[in-house]
Amino acid sequence: MNLSQLEFGALLAYTPRGSTPEALHSKDVMIALKRDQFVNKPPILVSEWVAKRMQGKIAELPFRQFFRSNTILVPVPKSSLMQPNTLWVPERIANALVAVGLGKRVESWLIRTKAVPKASTSSPSMRPTAEQHYESISVQGILSKPDEILLVDDVVTRGAALLGCANRLADAFPQSHIHAFAVMRTISNSTEFANIYEPCIGSIDLLETGETIRRP
Secondary structure (H helix, E strand, C coil): CCCCEEEEEEEEEECCCCCCHHHHHHHHHHHHHHHCCEECCCCEEHHHHHHHHHHHHHHHCCCHHHCCCCEEEEECCCCCCCCCCCCCHHHHHHHHHHHCCCCCEECCCEEECCCCCCHHHCCHHHCCCHHHHHHCEEECCCCCCCCEEEEEEEEECCCHHHHHHHHHHHHHCCCCEEEEEEEEEECCCHHHCCCCEEEEEEEEEECCCCCEEEEC
């Protein structure tokens, strides 16, 4: 893999630990996002709520430069092999963002060719590395050479999947600028968690051990 660092943005934050009302609410929001449930009144899908919230606040978001008029949004594949009629939340998020003018179009260029363990249900030592994600993904259906590519995911923890995907895209599009966006970022240490709405920009770095670290 040639990319050892990837710049990313995230809109929301959640902590899997913590007992404050905001921490507990963040878990509920994360679950609703993962399922792309209907929220609010009148009902709206979480993916559409995220897109409309970002559309209204794009000028003040720290990662606004990721969403250019020529940006191609590429959803991150599921950890399992795709089955017909399977819910693919990153694709829904990407489509909702483009529908409100944040990006040029969606391209499902990345496909999972070999299933990997699901990071959210695996112990830290068993979570797939960036290289394992890279080796289990291929690029399909290339019809253009985009200047700007934005990977889209629902939740980012250490960022291994995003970095693996970015490297696969970099192989296919060596001249493209590649960034990543996740709706939520995980904050493992609950004492560092303050609010659900906490837009940020940061980096995902590949360590010499093969592990990834996300800042912030």
